[in-house]
Each structure stands twice: as structure tokens, then as C-alpha cells.
Amino acid sequence: MSITEKLLRTVESTEEHYNTGDYIFRENTMPQFYYQIVTGEVKLNSYSEDGREFIQNILSDGACMGESMLILSKPYPVNAIALTSCVIVKVGRDHFFQLLQLHPHLFNDIYTALADNTFEKLSLMRTITANNAEERLIEIMDLMKEFHDDKQKFSFEIPHTRQQLASLTGLSVETAIRAIKRLEKNNIVMIKDRKIYY
DNA sequence: TCATTAAAGTTAT
DNA sequence: ATAACTTTAATGA
Numbered sequence: 001m002s003i004t005e006k007l008l009r010t011v012e013s014t015e016e017h018y019n020t021g022d023y024i025f026r027e028n029t030m031p032q033f034y035y036q037i038v039t040g041e042v043k044l045n046s047y048s049e050d051g052r053e054f055i056q057n058i059l060s061d062g063a064c065m066g067e068s069m070l071i072l073s074k075p076y077p078v079n080a081i082a083l084t085s086c087v088i089v090k091v092g093r094d095h096f097f098q099l100l101q102l103h104p105h106l107f108n109d110i111y112t113a114l115a116d117n118t119f120e121k122l123s124l125m126r127t128i129t130a131n132n133a134e135e136r137l138i139e140i141m142d143l144m145k146e147f148h149d150d151k152q153k154f155s156f157e158i159p160h161t162r163q164q165l166a167s168l169t170g171l172s173v174e175t176a177i178r179a180i181k182r183l184e185k186n187n188i189v190m191i192k193d194r195k196i197y198y
Numbered sequence: 199t200c201a202t203t204a205a206a207g208t209t210a211t
Numbered sequence: 212a213t214a215a216c217t218t219t220a221a222t223g224a
Contacts, residue, residue, distance in 0.1 A: 020211095132199070163216060172201055177218065194209090194217075 002036050002064045003099070003109055005089065011099045013091045024065070024080035024088065031070040034096040037063050040086025044078040045167070055167040057120065058083065058160060064113055070096065071110075128170050133179035136169040138188065141198045154190040154197035162196075 015038070018024060024035060027046060037059060044056040044065065056078050059065055069076050070093060091099065100106050120143060127139035145156045158165070166176035180196060183189040190197040 161216065162218095173217080174202085174219085175200055178200095181218095 002062050002113060003106055005036075005038065007099070007103060007106070008036065008089050008091060011091060011095045011102075013089050013095070016088050016090050018082040018086040018088060020082055020084055022082045022086075024082060024086075025076055027077065027079045028075050030075055031066055031073070032093055034067065034070055034091040034093070035065050035080070036089045036091075037061055037065070038087040038089055040088070041083040042086060042088075043081050043083050043164075045081060046078050053167050054170060055164060056124070058164065058168070060159075067110060068114060068117065124168075133169075133171050133175050134183055136171065137165060137176065137179055137183065140165065140168055141189075145198060156198050158196040158198060 018040070024042060025031070039061055042059045042063075042065060044059070045053055046056065047053055065080055066076060100110070123139065123143055127136050127143075130136050130139060141156075141158060144158065144160075145151075148156060148159075150156055160168070162176050162180065163173050165171075165180075166173045169176065171179070180189060180191070184191050188198075
């Protein structure tokens with residue numbers, strides 16, 4: 001999934017602190033660092049012409065971000081913005097590759113992270129092109145539940161706001177809210193204190 | 199079916 | 212207090 005902190009510290013690295021709303025990196029800039037979240041949540045997003053936000057992904061503890069662009073030396077296609085205050089370990093590009101050479105087993109971890117990303121991306125694609133709102137929401141909830149793997153009917157508390165769910169699925173908030181209510185009526189989701197359980 | 203607009207209530211900072 | 216989020220309703224593509 002990601003590189004153990006211990007190993008990250010063996011190479012020149014810095015621990016950065018970000019506040020809610022801070023940019024970790026911006027769209028169209030060149031990657032310079034490998035970033036890994038120690039604690040906190042980060043969203044990867046972009047905005048359409050009319051200013052509508054689309055969230056590509058929401059990442060939390062232990063996740064790394066932007067690896068593929070770092071490896072490819074291509075500008076970021078998304079922004080990375082802190083959703084909470086975050087502690088993030090930063091490793092310079094050269095040191096990152098040194099670390100990989102030094103510990104070849106890390107290729108496995110990166111490889112897995114990339115594969116995971118691809119899977120999420122493809123699933124997200126399917127989600128977004130799925131016709132109706134309810135299917136899109138079920139799809140994204142399935143993905144999230146898979147990551148935080150605790151199986152059981154209503155055992156998983158969706159860790160995002162309705163607004164975020166809407167931005168993740170390309171729906172308007174209002175549509176997302178109505179669809180969620182329909183899901184509740186159909187016993188697919190349970191709502192308690194405005195929290196969504198799936 | 200879904201987006202948009204508007205308006206009002208609720209929660210978080 | 213102020214901003215961010217949630218909800219409902221009317222209207223229109």
C-alpha cells in the first residue's frame with residue numbers, strides 16, 4: 001500500500017503540517033516529491049469551467065498521492081487539498097528513487113498502490129457513467145467499504161458529507177440527498193443523526 | 199431523471 | 212458570528 005514510515009525516515013525526508021484547505025500540490029505543476037499521509041485527509045480534485053468541483057478521490061492515513069505523476073514526470077492533473085489538518089511526509093524525487101533502489105521490495109508496495117489506484121479510477125469511471133444517481137452512490141459506497149473492510153449490513157459509517165459524495169459522483173447535492181433518502185426507504189442505507197450507514 | 203435556484207434550518211469553526 | 216452543510220420545493224431541460 002504505502003511505504004513504512006520507518007523506511008521513509010532512513011532517507012532525507014521532511015514532515016510537513018498542513019491546515020484545512022491548504023494545497024499540497026496544484027494542478028498543472030510538476031511533481032517534485034513523494035507524499036505520504038501520516039494523519040489527516042486529503043482530497044484530489046479539479047474544477048470545471050463553470051467552477052463546479054469534481055473530487056477524484058479522498059485519501060487518508062497511510063495513503064500516498066501523486067506517485068504516478070512523480071514516476072512519469074508529468075504535471076499533476078489534479079489538486080491535492082487538505083480536508084483536515086494533516087501531517088504528511090515529503091521525500092524529494094531523487095531520494096525517493098534512491099530509496100526504491102535500496103529496497104527493491106518497495107516496488108511491490110508502489111506497484112500495489114498504483115494497481116489500487118487504477119482499480120479505483122476504473123470503478124469511478126463506471127460509477128460516473130452509470131445512469132442513475134442511486135447506482136452511482138451505491139458504487140462509490142461499495143468502493144469505500146472495500147477500503148475500510150468491515151463487512152456487515154449497516155456497519156460502515158460513510159466518512160464523507162453529502163456534498164462530498166455529490167462531488168465524487170458528479171451529482172448535485174440536492175440530487176445526492178434525494179437519492180440517499182430513496183436508498184434509505186429501500187433499506188439499502190441507514191441514516192442516524194444525519195450519518196449514513198451502509 | 200437530474201440540474202438549478204431560492205430559501206430556510208442545522209452544524210462546525 | 213460566520214461559513215459550511217443539509218433539506219425542501221418549484222421549475223425547466
